[in-house]
């Protein structure tokens with residue numbers, strides 16, 4: 001267990017519902033997780049699992065049709081003590097300083113985040129000046145240093161170039177430099193390598209780990225790819241239809257998955273040592289959140305579902321080890337045994 005003073009973020013009972021013309025969509029259904037200093041937490045699941053929605057909630061970057069459950073808590077440790085982001089008004093100055101300050105975010109497609117007519121040094125300098133008490137000259141020095149740290153060669157020239165003059169991998173490095181300029185305590189990386197080819201992807205993953213080691217910030221890394229998670233994360237939370245169904249260290253999740261959904265995600269990863277074996281796709285599609293299944297949300301796709309049980313009762317988290325929890329009725333016996 002981590003010492004409380006190492007805790008950066010504590011999320012409890014986070015629930016998010018979207019109002020749509022077709023009815024309410026339950027995107028995140030009462031989830032809990034913690035993020036500690038220097039930790040890389042991988043949030044994994046198919047699209048529609050709620051992973052991006054839940055992290056956007058951490059900086060209140062949700063559309064106005066989204067509604068937080070009233071008892072949701074998203075407590076951020078700051079120099080002034082704990083701040084519950086769920087309780088801050090959207091226009092609260094404290095929220096503005098947290099967003100892009102203590103918590104920074106990078107997205108999948110850097111081209112959409114970088115203004116095409118803006119030199120790449122500008123957003124880095126602006127981020128530094130917005131969150132730190134420095135002059136423009138000092139901000140340029142910081143921008144040059146950050147460009148070098150994220151592996152951009154010849155930063156003196158690059159700083160005055162436009163995004164279209166850079167490759168996709170370089171633009172993602174620039175976005176990481178923008179995020180780091182505010183010296184965040186928590187970096188949210190939402191599928192930051194999905195649009196990049198595998199070699200550049202590996203470089204960006206290495207870079208994020210190095211920067212975590214150097215700056216001590218925590219990272220929430222969102223992806224649909226457990227293969228990528230295995231390369232970067234310390235701990236993993238697997239999401240399905242708005243719920244966290246399994247959490248553990250990366251080793252526990254990759255080598256000893258206990259939830260049928262996690263096992264299926266792993267079976268869907270191509271492996272060089274099993275080129276002759278067919279990849280197993282997860283049967284069926286993730287159900288529409290407008291028609292959430294009763295009981296265990298995975299029961300419509302689970303080939304080991306317990307008839308009469310799984311479609312009726314939603315499972316609660318069961319402890320496999322102090323760091324490993326799973327929500328699945330197949331483990332009910334373990335929880336009964338531990339209660340004896």
Ligand code: SF4
Pocket residue numbers: 259260261296297298299300302303304305306310315327328329330
């Ligand atoms: Fe499958 Fe039942 Fe476990 Fe859900 S609770 S994952 S349906 S066995």
